[in-house]
Amino acid sequence: MVWATRVEGLENVPADGPVVLAANHTGVVDGPVVLGVSPRPLHVLVKEEMFVGPVGAVLRAAGQIPVDRQGGRPALAAALAVLRREGAVGVFPEGNRGRGDATAARAGVAWLALNGHARVVPVAVLGTRRTGEGVNHVPGLRRRLVVRFGEPVVVARVPGVSGKQALEDANERIRHALAVLVADTVAGSGIALPLDDPNREGRPAP
Numbered sequence: 766m767v768w769a770t771r772v773e774g775l776e777n778v779p780a781d782g783p784v785v786l787a788a789n790h791t792g793v794v795d796g797p798v799v800l801g802v803s804p805r806p807l808h809v810l811v812k813e814e815m816f817v818g819p820v821g822a823v824l825r826a827a828g829q830i831p832v833d834r835q836g837g838r839p840a841l842a843a844a845l846a847v848l849r850r851e852g853a854v855g856v857f858p859e860g861n862r863g864r865g866d867a868t869a870a871r872a873g874v875a876w877l878a879l880n881g882h883a884r885v886v887p888v889a890v891l892g893t894r895r896t897g898e899g900v901n902h903v904p905g906l907r908r909r910l911v912v913r914f915g916e917p918v919v920v921a922r923v924p925g926v927s928g929k930q931a932l933e934d935a936n937e938r939i940r941h942a943l944a945v946l947v948a949d950t951v952a953g954s955g956i957a958l959p960l961d962d963p964n965r966e967g968r969p970a971p
Contacts, residue, residue: 774914783883792894808853848881
């Protein structure tokens with residue numbers, strides 16, 4: 766209703782069973798956009814700083830999961846409980862809002878997939894932030910956005926493979942699937958990713 770959002774690939778989201786939606790991350794409205802277009806009720810991992818005031822009350826009432834940047838174990842435990850109830854969890858594997866090209870991913874999404882026996886659906890979100898806009902910028906009315914759900918990725922620990930190696934392998938499979946989906950969606954939609962990363966480029970040099 767607010768933005769001109771095109772949604773593709775909804776048929777790729779399993780109708781039942783535990784599932785993790787793993788989306789790229791460029792701007793502040795990525796979470797609400799994915800939540801709004803998801804065909805299933807979704808519990809999204811959100812940084813705990815957002816859980817203040819009226820916004821925090823709404824997030825908690827909607828069942829969203831606060832993430833402590835200093836230690837994410839309680840959030841992962843809460844998300845795992847959702848998966849064990851056959852529910853759906855939303856995660857941004859890149860961690861921070863940036864370029865959104867999925868060149869790196871944190872291992873939490875792979876840990877959830879392996880321990881929750883969940884399929885992972887990569888999700889490309891484009892248009893929520895343009896080059897030069899801050900990571901907290903809210904897109905203007907009727908801006909064109911695209912959300913594309915990719916084919917599910919199934920990961921599992923192979924007998925004889927250590928838990929650490931299984932986690933690393935699963936994480937790379939998920940990251941690669943998301944990166945390819947994002948690149949394909951950029952090419953097909955004509956909506957470019959932002960070229961800057963304010964979170965990284967705004968930090969002082971070490």
